[in-house]
Amino acid sequence: MVGFASPLLLIGLLALPLLWILLRAVPPAAIRRRFAGVALLLGLEDKAQQADKTPWWLLVLRMLALAAVIVAFAGPVLNPKLGPKPADPLLIIVDGGWADAYDWPQRQAKAVSLLDRAALDGRAVALAQLTDAPQALVFKAAAEGHGRLAAMAPQGWQPQDLALWGAALPAGRFETAWISDGLAHSGQVELLASLQSRGRVDVFESDHPLYALGPASQANGKVTLTVQRLAQGGPATVEVIARGPDPAGIERDLARVKVTFGPKDVASPAELNLPAELRNRVTRFAVDGQRSAGAVTLAGDTLKRRKVALVAEAAEGEAMQLLSPLHYLRQAMNASTDVLTGGLADVLPTNPDVIVLADVAQMPPAQADALQAWIEKGGLLLRFAGPRLAGSDMARLAEDLLMPVTLRQGGLTSGGAMSWGAPKALAAFAQSSPFHGLTIPPDLKVRTQVLAQPDADLPARTLAALDDGTPLVTRKALGQGQVVLFHVTANAEWSDLPLSGLFVQMLERLAVSAIAGSAGADVLAGLVWTPEHILNGWGDLADPTALAGLAGEALVAALQNGPSAKVPAGVYRHDGMGVALNAVPVDQPLVKATWPLGVAVQGLTLPAEIALKGPVLALALILLLLDALATLALSGRLGFGRSTGAVLLALALLVHPQDAQADDAADQRAIAATQGVVLAFVITGDAGVDATSAAGLQGVSDQLIYRTAIEPLSPMGVDVETDQLVFFPFLYWPITADAATPSAAAYDKLNHYLRTGGMILFDTRDADMAGAGPTPEGQALQRIAQGLDIPPLAPLPDDHVLTRSFYLLQAFPGRFVEGGLWVEAPPPDAAKTDGMPFRNLNDGVTPVVIGGNDWASAWAVDEDGWPLLPVGRGAAGDQQREYAYRFGINLIMYVLTGNYKSDQVHVPALLERLGK
Amino acid sequence: MTLAPDLRARAEALGQTLPPLLAAAEHLAATVTLGEHGRRRPGMGDDFWQYRPARAGDALRLIDWRRSARSDQAFVQEREWQAAQSVVLWVDPAQSMDFAGSSRPPKSDRARLLAMALAVLLLRAGEQVGLAGHPQPPRAGKGQILRLVEALAADLSAPAQDYAAALPLDFVRQGRAVFISDFLGDLSGLERSLSQAAASGVKGLLLQVLDPDEEAFPYDGRTVFVSMGGSLAHETKSAGDLRGRYLARLAERKARLAELAQAAGWVYASHHTGQSATPALLWAYRALQGGW
Secondary structure (H helix, E strand, C coil): EEEEEEHHCCCCCCHHHHHHHHHHCCCCCEEEEEEECCCHHHCCCCCCCCHHHHCHHHHHHHHHHHHHCCCCCCCECCCCCCCCCCCCCCEEEECCCCHHHHCCHHHHHHHHHHHHHHHHHEEEEEEEECCCCCCCCCCCEEHHHHHHHHHHCCCCCCCCHHHHHHHCCCCCCCCEEEEEEEEECHHHHHHHHHCCCCCCCEEEEECCCCCECCCCCEECCEEEEEECCCCCCCCEEEEEEEEEEEECEEEEEEEEEEEEECCCEEEEEEEEEEEEEHHCCCEEEEEEECCHHHHHHCCCCCCCCEEEEEEEEECCCCCHHHHCCHHHHHHHCCCCEEEEEEEEEHHHHHHHEEEEEEECCCCCCCHHHHHHHHHHHCCEEEEHHHHHHHHHHCCCCCCCCCCCCCCEEEECCCCCCCCCCCCEEECCCCCCCEEEEECCCCCCCCCEEECCCCCCHHHHHHHHHHHHCEEEHHHHEEEEEEEEECCCCCCCCCCCCHHHHEEEEEEHHHHCCCCCCCCCCCHHHEEEEEEEEEEEECCCCCCCCCCCEEHHHHHHHHHHHCCCCCCCCCCCCCCCEEEEEEECHHHHHCCCCCCCCCCEEEEECCCCCEEEEHHHHHHHHHHHHHHHHHHHHHHCCCHHHHHHHHHHHHHHHHHHHCHHHHHHHHHHHHHHCCCCCCCCEEEEHHHHHHHHHHHHHHHHHHHHHHCCCCCCCEEECCCCCCCCCCCCCEEEECCCCCCCCCHHHHHHHHHHHCCCEEEEEEEECHHHHHHHHCCCHHHHHHHCCCCCCCCCCCCCCCCCCHHHCCCCCCCCCCCCCCCEEEEEECCCCCCCCCCCCCCCCCCCCCCEEEECCCCCCCEEEEECCCCCCCCCCCCHHHHHHHHHHHHHHHHHHHHHHHHHHHHHHHHEEEEHHCCC | CCCCCCHHHHHHHHHHHHHHHHHHHHHHHHHHCCCCCCCCCECCCEEEEEEEEECCCHHHEECCCHHHCCCCCCEEEECCCCCCCEEEEECCHHHHHHHCCCCCHHHHHHHHHHHHHHHHHHHHCCCCCEEEECCCCEECCCHHHHHHHHHHHHHHHHCCCCCCCCCCCCCCCHHHHHHHCCCCCCHHHHHHHHHHHCCCCCEEEEEEEEEEHHHHHHCCCCCCECCCCCCCEEEECCCCHHHHHHHHHHHCCCCCCCHHHHHHHCCCEEEECCCCHHHHHHHHHHHCCCCC
């Protein structure tokens, strides 16, 4: 089916009969020809009068050509998106949950095409993203929808309670285009019903198979996840990746496992058998190639098994096991932690998360110092009182570093045969206590305890107290770690606490034992959870901004029903505990949306509109050329003269498009560029600058060949508008003041180039004038860089890889020495680690390096390899040029090897070379 | 003396071409073997012909004593008869001769070339050669060649008509004449000239030089044909239609020329510039020597 962009032009076809008459009346022009024999011609009459009028077939040819031109300019379009022109406003609904993320661009494109269509039809449009809170919809001009659409992004949760949207719909009739993610959402049926009551509803669904990853759980050392898919026939295989930081803290793929779906399977388990060390580092799992929050599951603390070292006084001897101070602790922790037992000297080197000292009073000073250092690095020391502690002098006169409080002499026994009072019960936990919300068994009694000296700090350090106000559990922070003291024994000797379930819960709350994935509501409730990372719709971790702490109850609800706008998916933390809230809750299957009969469900693919203007114009041109040939033939000029040749040539050019040759040239170029490493520069159009760039890159290439294993071929110039960039690892881009801003297509190409690992060195060549405010080149660079996908930049830090990728450099001179270098800013949390000479900076390679030292001029060589342009003066100038070459070599090394020199493997060698 | 600028330019341009013309003419003449020059009978002349025994009536001074001394008989040396013919050349100076088909030299070039080559041959044979319409009488000798070349140049630089109207009317009696033209114009001038020639006992050649385009008429379509000088024009809607009738008229013209020539005792031949010049030259030379 063919439609027209501007059908009114077709009225021009009515003029064709007029043209017929005109053309018929005007015969072809006569040739004047000198001819000596004209004397013999005098008096000869023409027999036929045929050529007097243009022959009919020539007229038809011309009319066809003209008709083709008229039709072409009327903009014929094959498969036009035409339909009946509705007058009702259009509501475009996007689900906007994580399930939309994978093909979000297609969805946006669909929405854009709907907007364009509506703009053509003059319809008002409203846009709604169902993951937002229901809000009043206002129909506006379609053109205004583009901004709103561009600002939309898929969210890390699913639309919920759509019926509320039904209540928020505007009055009056409108049509709806629902770009659905294919999943059923609560209230969808109701919303659809209310939409249908207002007008037609079109549903657009993607045919992309949707995968979702359920939360991870572990048993017997195996990590199990469930990959779900929206029922789509056919076998499939996906890969699940476990990601987490490596020992250097760089996020890597730690493990991969293939998951196979049978033809009818909707869910398939993935099992990973990970060593404990690796498992503890896993922060999240993701389905490979599925970019959505649903295909990511955060591990939180689920997989972490804490290493707890239990240390008791050695003279345990042959005491009965039930009296052992460690027995109850072991019982409480065995399920969820890796328990070590041994002397302090034995367990400290294993770097446990928690060390439990049960009734240990004295320790050698060396061990005490080691223990203190361990705590200050984040360890949790959990101490229990006991007869020895009560009897020792520890923390009597002054506060011991390894004790949270100073203790009174002796213990307090209550309720015994020799005491006045009854055993004490626990007081309710204060709001600020980590135990807040735990239920206290009524029959829990404490008979004996050690007493703290009351002082100003005591109330703040008390986590739990008895009903008479004496502290039962105290805590103080020490460095990054903490020391917790239970004022009772770890066995049932002094109290019933170790026998109760409360003891286990208290240990969980103290993050002594990490909570399991299925942590009960009782553990979560009552606490305030602060989001640590938030999962956005794409499945990337984002920093939680403007998110307040969250009540445990809300988190419990979200864990069951899935995240929402108020409780987004992510990792929530309280003290040491981390809870992962995933986009796909446990045991929640993916349910396909069912649309009632009468709702047209269409794909996302845009009908391919084929504009016929070009071909029809070409046809017109061919007809006109044929007409020219025919006219030549009629007027007797059709020989092999010049004019005929020209027409034939034009025809040949038309039939044999230039593309073929252009393609050929492009192929040649591609082959040349891929024979080896080729440095490239951007052609600026300024012949002098371009020649310098070519000569400069030639100079660097020569030096690379002399000094390194890189052997580049001759440098090439590229035009960012027309040439393919992907062949070149490196682009040198000298900026001229009048540099043209690249076109949108060129920007696309450049951004793709930068994203896929290319690097551009922008050289404003104005470092000599850098002090004098913005230069024209600098402004041109700003103008050009605006459209580029460039990360935040910062002046080159001293420990950047670029300073040591081949030579050790701290200055980067070109023809000028004044200018600095700007590269991608290091991550804000990059910190120097002890024992590492460098910070672990960028994992990736900076996509751009910006400076103004006019390096190409310093590098430039002539055909014989001699420097082309003067740099500096005398020996200092030679040295400057040498350093310019060293910078070039470092840069190309950096381009080709990335952060290789950041690798820890080279630390010893680098240290040696640095002389440290 | 002032010359009109274009005249001077044309003369200079011709000065460039004359030596080549002369060279070409000499070259062309060299292709003709002069095996039959002279009259092959005793008569007045410079060259020795034969000895014969003296007969009664021979003047004493005719006796060749050197030959007679070798025998008892007196001998007389006879010379070959060398009647110097005077040949008048006429090359049509009209503009119609400037016509040239694609990538060919104009007819006038060929006509002048033939005339000069013929002149070279004739002068070598001892004839007297002159140009019609020029004051200098026909002369013999090599110097005449240069004079002829200059005279042809003068013809060329003179303003010309579309078609030659005036043909030479006064001839050297019993002389020979060669007319080289395309004979496309009015034939009345030719008729008059021929009758005058016949009256003067002059015999000669009509050499018609045509361009192959004039013989083939390879034109089509709507065309305005204009004569070289622009004085005549003929418009046709379809040139191709005229071809047959044009060719018929051309054949008729050729037949008429042959008829005129025969009536005056002349010889007619047609030559066109697509051919080599040699056969035409040979024909003309033979015809001049030929049996009259």
